[in-house]
Amino acid sequence: MQPLGAPVEGPAATAAVTAEGAVNVEGATNAEGAANVEGAANVEAATALVEAIRRELPGVRLLTDELDREAYRLDEAAYLSADLPAAVALPTTTAEVSGLLRLASEHRVPVVPRGAGTGLSGAAAGIAGALTIALTGMDRILEVDRANLCVVVQPGVINASLKAAVAAVGLFYPPDPASYETCSIGGNLGTNAGGLCCVKYGQTRDWVLGLEVVLADGRVIRTGGRNVKDTAGYSLTHLFVGSQGTLGIITEATLRLRPQPGPRSTLLAFFASVEAAGEAVAAMTAAGIEPVTLELMDHPTILAVDDWHHLGLDRDAAAMLMVESDAPGSAATDELDRAEQACAGAGATALVRAADAAEADWLREARRQALRALERQGTVRMEDVGVPRAAVPQLLRAIERITAAHGVRAATFGHVGDGNLHPNFIFDRDDASAAALTERVRDEIFREALALGGTVTAEHGIGVARRAWLPIQRGQDAVAVMRSIKAALDPLGILNPGRML
Ligand SMILES: Cc1cc2nc3c(=O)[nH]c(=O)nc-3n(C[C@H](O)[C@H](O)[C@H](O)COP(=O)(O)OP(=O)(O)OC[C@H]3O[C@@H](n4cnc5c(N)ncnc54)[C@H](O)[C@@H]3O)c2cc1C
CATH class of the missing domain: 3.30.43.10 (Uridine Diphospho-n-acetylenolpyruvylglucosamine Reductase, domain 2)
Structure with a gap:
């Protein structure tokens, strides 16, 4: 190899x-x-x-x-x-x-x-x-349309720049991949990016009203517009979103906005096993709790993030959940109280609330840096599996079992509130056996995710890395339709x- x-x-x-x-x-x-x-x-x-x-x-x-x-x-x-x-x-x-x-x-x-x-x-x-x-050179925000709660942008606008520009006038563009300070809206549209607040606000696709797209032969079409409701013809807008640059080049997008929510309150819950954390997630989902963020970090991720940012996390914990609420006023406290009950019921070993919004922002930023924290330890191959939310405990158990059986250095974090986990395999770039080994481990995890009714990619896309798995997940007939x-x-x-x- x-x-x-x-x-x-x-x-x-x-x-x-x-x-x-x-x-x-x-x-x-x-x-x-x-x-x-x-x-x-x-x-x-x-x-x-x-x-x-x-x-x-x-x-x-x-x-x-x-x-x-x-x-x-x-x-x-x-x-x-x-x-x-x-x-x-x-x-x-x-x-x-x-x-x-x-x-x-x-x-x-x-x-x-x-x-x-x-x-x-x-x-x-x-x-x-x-x-x-x-x-990247097409990076202008063309119009913030307050009256219609939407914004018209070019594809090269960086996600964080768009968020900041609309926040300055009291508005909110929710999609927030952890890479939001570096990734572009065009790429977010190309991948149908997710992120840390999909559990409440959905993926990029849910915030797109219309697109301008250049087709392969150079023709320019417009899909959708500023209408919140529009059922004229096939929904081409949603076809292009997530198509990974295989159907056309998006040169303009009209995106929905909403009023800026209040500051966030944060609960950290620590557990003695990843499964217990998974049970807490399942309990929150079943109880209808809808936090804006519900993220998981396992033990190796907690250590990597804490080593880098010195947050004082519980370094003995097997897993940590970060639960955020942006509900108005006292509703945020109520929401986190209910989340705390679900975590306690699943056996949380410690429950901590952020002191204020600044501390909440700081904790969220540390979670965003999880991949970079792991990259300080070696080359990281990041995967992106998803399962229906009730199956999260089984998926976590399977990831632990498979990575341990193969002796792979692994760390898992992710948007667990969406059932979306990122198992990461960490290796030395010069390790000649790493490619084949991580491929085998990944394939086993993919099989488990599919057996649980899940997906081989929840937000990063098939690209080249997961191409062989598209027909396995979707079936040959569905792929034939995509080819047409x-x-x-x-x-x-x-x-x-x-x-x-
Ligand atoms: C540290 C880190 C954290 C991340 N966290 C998340 C996360 O939380 N959630 C998540 O979903 N992703 C995450 N990602 C992955 C990545 O940031 C997203 O997939 C993002 O949407 C890619 O945007 P980009 O501008 O970099 O696009 P690129 O990587 O340049 O392109 C992505 C795809 O979009 C296509 N594309 C780009 N522009 C256009 C266009 N104008 N028209 C048509 N197609 C186009 C490309 O062909 C390609 O297929 C993370 C990445 C890193 C490095």
């Missing part, structure tokens, strides 16, 4: 142009799940495309220098290996994106849409011989080939 990150032997991977002129990417996932699309056949096409862009779209910033392109090779699934894109375009207008896709179609060159590159499925990583289109949709929207197959499907 070769080291992670090195090119590996795997199923044949080719990006070639078929007789019909379509880009044909086969076997793009190798044994490590890495994007490994050899675009030798496309090198000439890519060179011709770069010349055409320079000639026809002289205003578009184009990166062709190898060092510049290197920054666009990987996303945050850094345990995967990926290729260098042939070129990177940084458009600033919808017209430029349209021109780029028209030319890419004409030259049959694959395109990788990219936001901030924080994705955890390899879906924004480079493809050899392909053009990466990074939307893909073929209808992108008949040449130039948009993010080999990702998801």
Whole structure:
């Protein structure tokens, strides 16, 4: 087994142009799940495309220098290996994106849409011989529409910037992936990002009213608008959200807002076993308690976060739940009282309330940094399984059993209130056995999650990392329907080939 990150032997991977002129990417996932699309056949096409862009779209910033392109090779699934894109375009207008896709179609060159590159499925990583289109330069908030409680944004806006801008006028955009200070709205739409408050406010998809999308051939369409209710035709808006750049490039989004809720109150509950924490979650769900945040950290995660941030967490605990309420006034205290009862009933060993909103913010920030805290210990492969919420205790037990049986260093945290857990495998990057071992462990956890009625990805997406599992989870017929949709929207197959499907 070769080291992670090195090119590996795997199923044949080719990006070639078929007789019909379509880009044909086969076997793009190798044994490590890495994007490994050899675009030798496309090198000439890519060179011709770069010349055409320079000639026809002289205003578009184009990166062709190898060092510049290197920054666009990987996303945050850094345990995967990926290729260098042939070129990177940084458009600033919808017209430029349209021109780029028209030319890419004409030259049959694959395109990788990219936001901030924080994705955890390899879906924004480079493809050899392909053009990466990074939307980071389209980063304007175009309008905050108070009267309609919505905001119109370009895709490159950073999630935290949008939150701050609308908070300044008393409004709230809820979706908050833990990466919110670095990830873009376009990427959030591309992945249907979740985060720490989905348990109450839902995922990105629930906050989208309309989109402007550039199709593979360069045509620009609008889906939805500012109507809260709109049943005209198929819901194309929701089709594009979560499509991981395989159906079109989103160049504008109209997003719902709501009034800013009050400051948060926080309860920390510590447990002697992860299962007991899982039982507390199941009890809260059954009792209809709807906190804004319900997060879990297991023992190794508690230690990693506490080592870094010195929060004084209970370092002997096997698991910790963070429960937050943003209910108004005394309702927050009532909500946390009920959560506390559920935790006590499940055998919590300690229950602590944050002293004030500042301490609550501080604790939440530490939880957001859980992945970074683990990365201080080695290379981390992060997974993203989900199960119906009542099955959380079984999933936690299965993760513990499987990782222990294989002797893998593991740490689990996640949005447990949604039934969404992130088992992380930590290893030395030079460990030659790590790739195969973590793959085996992951596959066993995936099987358990599916047996519990769950999913192999709750918020990070299939990308390249989990591609083999899509037909296993959804079934061949459902995947065939997805392929038909893909073929209808992108008949040449130039948009993010080999990702998801
Ligand atoms: C520390 C850390 C914590 C994280 N926490 C969370 C979390 O809590 N919840 C969560 O859901 N994710 C989380 N993530 C994953 C990641 O931040 C999200 O998936 C995020 O939505 C990706 O945004 P991005 O701008 O980085 O997109 P990228 O990684 O650049 O792209 C993601 C996908 O969207 C597509 N895409 C990007 N822009 C467009 C566009 N304009 N039109 C069409 N498709 C597009 C890309 O092709 C790709 O398929 C975390 C990541 C890190 C590193």
